[in-house]
Amino acid sequence: MTRIALTLLALASSTALAAQRTAPPLPAPVDAKVAALRDAALKDDVAYDIVEGLTTEVGQRLAATEAEARARTWGVAKLKALGFKNVHVETYQMPVWLRGEERAEVLAPFPQTLKLVALGNSGATPAAGLTAPVVVFRTYGDLANAPAEAVRGKIVYVGNAMVPTQDGSSYGAYGPARFVGPALAARLGAAAIVIKSIGTDHHRNPHTGVTDFPAGVVPIPSAALSVSDAELLERIADRGKPITLKLVLTPRFAGTGTSGNVIAEVPGSDPKAGIVLIGGHLDSWDLGTGAIDDASGVAITTAAAKRLLDGPRPKRTIRVVWFGAEEPGGYGGKDYARVHGGERHATAGESDFGADRIWRYEVNLPDSAKPIADRLQTALAPLGIGRGAGVGGDGTDVGPTLALGVAAIDLNQDGTRYFDTHHTPDDTLDRIDPEQLRQNVAAWTTMLAIVANAPEEIGSVTPRR
Amino acid sequence: MTRIALTLLALASSTALAAQRTAPPLPAPVDAKVAALRDAALKDDVAYDIVEGLTTEVGQRLAATEAEARARTWGVAKLKALGFKNVHVETYQMPVWLRGEERAEVLAPFPQTLKLVALGNSGATPAAGLTAPVVVFRTYGDLANAPAEAVRGKIVYVGNAMVPTQDGSSYGAYGPARFVGPALAARLGAAAIVIKSIGTDHHRNPHTGVTDFPAGVVPIPSAALSVSDAELLERIADRGKPITLKLVLTPRFAGTGTSGNVIAEVPGSDPKAGIVLIGGHLDSWDLGTGAIDDASGVAITTAAAKRLLDGPRPKRTIRVVWFGAEEPGGYGGKDYARVHGGERHATAGESDFGADRIWRYEVNLPDSAKPIADRLQTALAPLGIGRGAGVGGDGTDVGPTLALGVAAIDLNQDGTRYFDTHHTPDDTLDRIDPEQLRQNVAAWTTMLAIVANAPEEIGSVTPRR
Incomplete structure (x- = not known):
């Protein structure tokens, strides 16, 4: 008997013993x-x-x-x-909290409309809208690491890379952009925030959902672009030219x-x-x-x-x-x-x-x-x-x-x-x-x-x- | 040799002859x-x-x-x-032709909004909207066979049962509800028409497209509900209670x-x-x-x-x-x-x-x-x-x-x-x-x-x- 064979035999014995020790109980009978x-x-x-x-x-x-x-x-x-x-x-x-009008328009560099919806608890823009330059963060982490001077007075965009999961765990991983992104942007002095929808589809139906502004943080206009529109905005950003966005969001607290x-x-x-x-x-x-x-x-x-x-x-x-x-x-x-x-x-x-x-x-x-x-x-x-x-x-x-x-x-x-x-x-x-x-x-x-x-x-x- | 075997032999011979007569030409060589x-x-x-x-x-x-x-x-x-x-x-x-506002609201029996878009060449409702009872036709054929008194003054709904096809032939089969349905409804005295989108998806993004009003036929407000919304309206109709719809459609010819x-x-x-x-x-x-x-x-x-x-x-x-x-x-x-x-x-x-x-x-x-x-x-x-x-x-x-x-x-x-x-x-x-x-x-x-x-x-x- 070779040394290898002996080792295998020993291994087999210990495996059998372990199996004996941890043998599962009989399945519970079904009534x-x-x-x-x-x-x-x-x-x-x-x-x-x-x-x-x-x-x-x-x-x-x-x-x-x-x-x-x-x-x-x-x-x-x-x-x-x-x-x-x-x-x-x-x-x-x-x-x-009640939804109002919701429209978004890229004014520069490539004029076109985008589809978005307000997040629950969103603040409102003036009725005539809010126009500001856009600062693009591809992830919530990028926003979290941003200095206030990069954000102040701007419309913050936050992306994500959500993928489908059987247990829904990606909602926890990417959801913070919606759950707490608006409050963070507000604290940093942003004029407004638009996030890529926390969703896994490619239809121009954005995903709403509640966001939370803690006491003392004034709600800013906060909305979600459809995934398709968010990808469009990111492609526009890829061109490297400054982006100007006009937002009309008129939800209200009633x-x-x-x-x-x-x-x-x-x-x-x-x-x-x-x-x-x-x-x-x-x-x-x-x-x-x-x-x-x-x-x-x-x-x-x-x-x-x-x-x-x-x-x-x-x-x-x-x-x-x-x-x-x-x-x-x-x-x-x-x-x-x-x-x-x-x-x-x-x-x-x-x-x-x-x-x-x-x-x-x-x-x-x-x-x-x-x-x-x-x-x-x-x-x-x-x-x-x-x-x-x-x-x-x-x-x-x-x-x-x-x-x-x-x-x-x-x-x-x-x-x-x-x-x-x-x-x-x-x-x-x-x-x-x-x-x-x-x-x-x-x-x-x-x-x-x-x-x-x-x-x-x-x-x-x-x-x- | 049995009669069946003889028949099979004869069949095989004639098949071979037919094959010989219709033998395909050699494939054209590829340059x-x-x-x-x-x-x-x-x-x-x-x-x-x-x-x-x-x-x-x-x-x-x-x-x-x-x-x-x-x-x-x-x-x-x-x-x-x-x-x-x-x-x-x-x-x-x-x-x-330019799109305007587009909204639809079921006022009775079950108040809720519906998603729809105007069809190209659609007429407009008053800015404050148009409210009328709905007459439901499950197919374009049902509308085509309807007497004018069933349609006059009403908002006509026309459904369809479009299915995906490789060659797109179902567009031809079900498209007439959009192509000529509005003109027919206008001729019959309808106040407006909403069709089930000529589409095969279930997203609440309705399918627009052009419709044609021949000379002498005044365009009526004409719109398409998303497939999901159309199915909702049909389910409401299944309850047998009268349906009242309010439409706001303000496209214009410019x-x-x-x-x-x-x-x-x-x-x-x-x-x-x-x-x-x-x-x-x-x-x-x-x-x-x-x-x-x-x-x-x-x-x-x-x-x-x-x-x-x-x-x-x-x-x-x-x-x-x-x-x-x-x-x-x-x-x-x-x-x-x-x-x-x-x-x-x-x-x-x-x-x-x-x-x-x-x-x-x-x-x-x-x-x-x-x-x-x-x-x-x-x-x-x-x-x-x-x-x-x-x-x-x-x-x-x-x-x-x-x-x-x-x-x-x-x-x-x-x-x-x-x-x-x-x-x-x-x-x-x-x-x-x-x-x-x-x-x-x-x-x-x-x-x-x-x-x-x-x-x-x-x-x-x-x-x-």
């Missing part, structure tokens, strides 16, 4: 009732009916506007018609208005076991009709809850919330936690990443409830859903509730094409693939069937981060 | 110089440079506007810089203006052999930057001619025309035929169907020149281009010249994705695939190398149809 509910949900029509209805009969639902109020009325009627219990609206007050959460329940048999909180957000940006963001989220979670509603009473109460005013800053989620944070919640999770296939789940469960995650694994596997390596706890709406120590169960949608459409006029019903929507409903139904009836106690956890 | 030009063109950068330049440094080029004039100046400079001869502009006068053709030549050695006329159109609609419609057409034909310009002088003069004002009604093509129709043309062909792969060629050649088509077949085959079964002679710009009996050579692009973008704001540089653009240049170079040097006389033909 036949859970499997039946899951499989029946693959034929669901309730979710599509809700998305179709909201996008057709209401359309855009900008937070704290009359349209969002109409959507609440629509939601209450729909949830009552579906047979949910304790259907009601909980309102709260919030600042109102005082305080009313928004609200629509709440419905599937009552459970054991109030002490805690509430299973699920939902999505009812409001949308004003450019599209809010199909993937987020009629689909309220539709998926409602359709799944409806399947439990129509069966034997679950152990835990399932509470479905159609959160208001997520887009401008998660007002609905904060108000929910303010009002309901004192109630016992078992778990919380939201659907707010479109309606393409769910590919992964992640949890943040207390040790006493760990077997739930194993049962989810075997029950979700036939839907093509695997267990992620991370800790669950996503979501703007359930975030304030999770922050109180509530356990989290995330069902993650495939985000590969999400940022083609996110926050654009293209967020319309045709973006919904009915088959993928049904897979979502099946996943949420499976989760509810397992979690709402789990015999384990589900106590509090340390919130993620 | 080595033609092949070398073709293959070198697959590395072309001139065409992309032209498309990039026009879309970046000029942008939209609406006919008879200052922007189209700037594009002519740009073109003259570019063609001179490339070394073309006899570079000049030929102007003509034409009516000017008298007479100047447009023009930009002309350049590769001089040939034998003026009597006739001109090989090629080109595309320089003007564009005002919504996009006219990349596929039709910066790519002028770019492809110019880049191909440039390759002949840089080699030995061809037998025939190659004339490249960047036609003006194609979109509103082929004014450039008509003026070219008026001015140059008396000159001897050997062939004419244009590129005005985007920049995706050329998949087919079709000719209309006199008998004396038939071998040219055979040589094209073998020379174009390595580019994946086959010979079509039809007769060549496409094109708005070369149409008036072809009508004089000039032979035609068409190189047809794949139109599968053309009507996703055609006449929308999305007609921007990013729609150009540089590799497919190069294949186009190689095909046109091959055609020019064969046709401009063909020893055959190329006389006149009977125009197609």
Whole structure:
């Protein structure tokens, strides 16, 4: 026997030992009732009916506007018609921001118009417009490193190189240009800022979204160019000649208005076991009709809850919330936690990443409830859903509730094409693939069937981060 | 031997005889110089440079506007810089139509805005808008069969079921809703007309395009909804409640203006052999930057001619025309035929169907020149281009010249994705695939190398149809 062969033998033995030590437990068996509910949900029509209805009969639902109020009325009627219990609206007050005119024109060196939209919380130009030279930053990092004298009095342009990702992580990587770029530009004395849309498409429908000006920073006019227009501006910049841009952006802050959460329940048999909180957000940006963001989220979670509603009473109460005013800053989620944070919640999770296939789940469960995650694994596997390596706890709406120590169960949608459409006029019903929507409903139904009836106690956890 | 076997034997014999009788001629050999030009063109950068330049440094080029004039100046400079001869502009006068405001709002039963654009030659609503009930026709045929009392005083909606086709034939099938629908609605007393875009995408960028009001028919406000918005309106109509629409469309006719053709030549050695006329159109609609419609057409034909310009002088003069004002009604093509129709043309062909792969060629050649088509077949085959079964002679710009009996050579692009973008704001540089653009240049170079040097006389033909 050679030395190499001996080494291989030793290696093989130690590998076998290691395998023995780390042998996985047997897969958790799938309850036949859970499997039946899951499989029946693959034929669901309730979710599509809700998305179709909201996008057709209401359309855009900008937070704290009359349209969002109409959507609440629509939601209450729909949830009552579906047979949910304790259907009601909980309102709260919030600042109102409304879009105005939005136009951009390259005056020099090559006169032409550009397509852009104001960002939520954008300041306004004079009604006649603002004309200024443009300073081009290809990345947010370039702006962050710029001296104030390079920016002062100018219209700042910030590019990005966003690419599609399954887990949406590129939104975190490139989003800061929108989230905090305008405030930084304002601090540096910029006259205005236009960013390349935080998006992965090439259509001339720019991506809006909220930006944040901290107290003491006066909002400057802030807008997003479509990706195509941003690339055009960069090509113009490549010619090396000074660029003069004229902007007309007339959004306005319209005082305080009313928004609200629509709440419905599937009552459970054991109030002490805690509430299973699920939902999505009812409001949308004003450019599209809010199909993937987020009629689909309220539709998926409602359709799944409806399947439990129509069966034997679950152990835990399932509470479905159609959160208001997520887009401008998660007002609905904060108000929910303010009002309901004192109630016992078992778990919380939201659907707010479109309606393409769910590919992964992640949890943040207390040790006493760990077997739930194993049962989810075997029950979700036939839907093509695997267990992620991370800790669950996503979501703007359930975030304030999770922050109180509530356990989290995330069902993650495939985000590969999400940022083609996110926050654009293209967020319309045709973006919904009915088959993928049904897979979502099946996943949420499976989760509810397992979690709402789990015999384990589900106590509090340390919130993620 | 069975009866069946005997029958098969007889069949086989007759098949063999038929094959013998119709045995194809040997493939025409490919001239080595033609092949070398073709293959070198697959590395072309001139065409992309032209498309990039026009879309970046000029942008939209609406006919008879200052922007189209700037594009002519740009073109003259570019063609001179490339070394073309006899570079000049030929102007003509034409009516000017300019876009105004365009907004649509469903007032009932479900209040929301819709995205639409005016069609070229549209009439205007009052500045404050026009409000009327909507009558829905799912197809142009339904409108054509409607009694006047169903239409009078109403806003007519006309849908379609356009699908992508390689040869673009669905444009002919569904286009009449735009081409003649508005005039028909006007004759029936409609207050206005909105059509579903003649397009195959689902983005909220409606497809504009010209419509025609014959003399004596007063133009009514005429617009196209995006496909997504049209589907929304149809879903609203499906609810069965009366629809009230408010339209604001304020385009205007702005008298007479100047447009023009930009002309350049590769001089040939034998003026009597006739001109090989090629080109595309320089003007564009005002919504996009006219990349596929039709910066790519002028770019492809110019880049191909440039390759002949840089080699030995061809037998025939190659004339490249960047036609003006194609979109509103082929004014450039008509003026070219008026001015140059008396000159001897050997062939004419244009590129005005985007920049995706050329998949087919079709000719209309006199008998004396038939071998040219055979040589094209073998020379174009390595580019994946086959010979079509039809007769060549496409094109708005070369149409008036072809009508004089000039032979035609068409190189047809794949139109599968053309009507996703055609006449929308999305007609921007990013729609150009540089590799497919190069294949186009190689095909046109091959055609020019064969046709401009063909020893055959190329006389006149009977125009197609």
